[in-house]
Amino acid sequence: MTQPVAAVAASLVLPARRSIQSMSRDPGTSHPAQFPAGWARWTALAGFAALIGVGLLPLSPSPAAASVAGAAAVGAAAVLIWQRQRRYLLLTAALATAGVAILGNGNSTRIGWFAVCLIGIWCALTGTRWEYLLYWAGTVTLFVVEWRWIHADPGWGAWIAGTSLAVAAGLLVRHERDLTAQLREAQAGLAERARAEERNRIARELHDVIAHTLTVSLLHVSSARLAIEHGLDDAARSLAEAERLGRESLDEVRRAVGMLHQDGDVGRTVPLPGAGDLPALIERYRAAGADAAFTLDGDIGRLPATTGLAVYRILQEALTNAIKHASGAHTAVHLTVDGDELRLAVDTSGQPGTGTGLGVLNMRDRAESLGGTCTAGPGGRGWLVTASFPLDRSRRRENA
Secondary structure, three states, X not given: OOHHHHHHHHHOOOOOOOOXXXXXXXXXXXXXXXXXXXXXXXXXXXXXXXXXXXXXXXXXXXXXXXXXXXXXXXXXXXXXXXXXXXXXXXXXXXXXXHHHHHHHOOOOOOHHHHHHHHHXXXXXXXXXXXXXXXXXXXXXXXXXXXXXXXOOOOHHHHHHHHHHHHHHHHHHHHHHHHHHHHHHHHHHHHHHHHHHHHHHXXXXXXXXXXXXXXXXXXXXXXXXXXXXXXXXXXHHXXXXXXXXXXXXXXXXXXXXXXXXXOOXXXXXXXXXXXXXXXXXXXXXXXXXXXXXXEEEEOOOOOOOHHHHHHHHHHHHHHHHHHHHHOXXXXXXXXXXXXOOEEEEEEEEOOOXXXXXXXXXXXXXXXXXXXXXXXXXXXXXXXXXXXXXXXXXXXXXXXXX
16 A cells, blocks of 8 residues: 555544543532533623612611622622632622621511522532532521521421522532533534544545555556566556556545535435456456465355455455555455354465555454454464354344
8 A cells, every 4th residue: 555545544533432421520519510600600690689679678676787698799709600610609609698697687477598408409510529518507506596596486497497408409410410511522522433433434435445455456557567678458458457457446436425416416326346257356466466266165245245345345355455465475365154253264375564554454443343353463374363152143243
């Protein structure tokens, strides 16, 4: 394979695997949640200010104290809601709660106490675990003190329960928001992986098609150059075969990248090669001058199309490497098909050469994608490529 093709194929690699499980986390354990900075903040602040306005109506314990407490509560709530880094979440929440407590004046029937519930919800939505737990514990303590030592009224128990439910509701909303964000992140990761797998598939097809065609075409061109000294007819036949292979390669490249999938153009597409095309593949290399022998044990007529394509591409790559790295060496191809397994062996009697390694990697990826295996290395009479495919699994995949 030429260097530009190798560079393109090497650049189309898969990213690291990502899953929903690896991205899931317990909401609120360490990091604050991200809450909308627009209408949600204005709505929360407007609701809090409305509750404080209602709490101001009795003007107790005094008009001046009520006005100062109301202004302090709204100001602290504004800082609580609009602060960016949330460094003072507990401090601003405590100041706002103190203002509400002054307006409440020890009376559990005041509607202004609902503002404490709003603060609890906001702390649960935006604070860390220890922050909203501390605020909840502080408000419960406040209501207990009001109940036991200031005004013994069972209504304080309702405010304890209400604040606890408010914090729980905030945590539930936060959990749903975090889960939605995690699912979107996972979906984005899966979509990126699907695109990368498609790029990788196209890279494999381009590598196999272009490397095979260039290698065989070069053999025909070399034969034509040698034959032109003895006869123009042989040279013309070699050049015509090289031209035919070039046109066929161009069609396969177009098909690999999906350029022919247009309306009204379906009839021009050519089926992908399969197991039935293996003898023609061997003959193509023989016609180019390669020394290759093919033996078959079993029936390849009922093989799944995916398995047939994988075997075809693996054999194509193995023969291309044999010509590139061991030109003139004999290559024996043996294909065995039994009840539940297909085995391919390509034995070349020559010393292995050096290359980018992408071809071997593509062969292995093709086999493993169908549950099979593929190995390439020293063995046999020089260099041995073996591949095996479980036919039962391939048939189930084909029917799925």
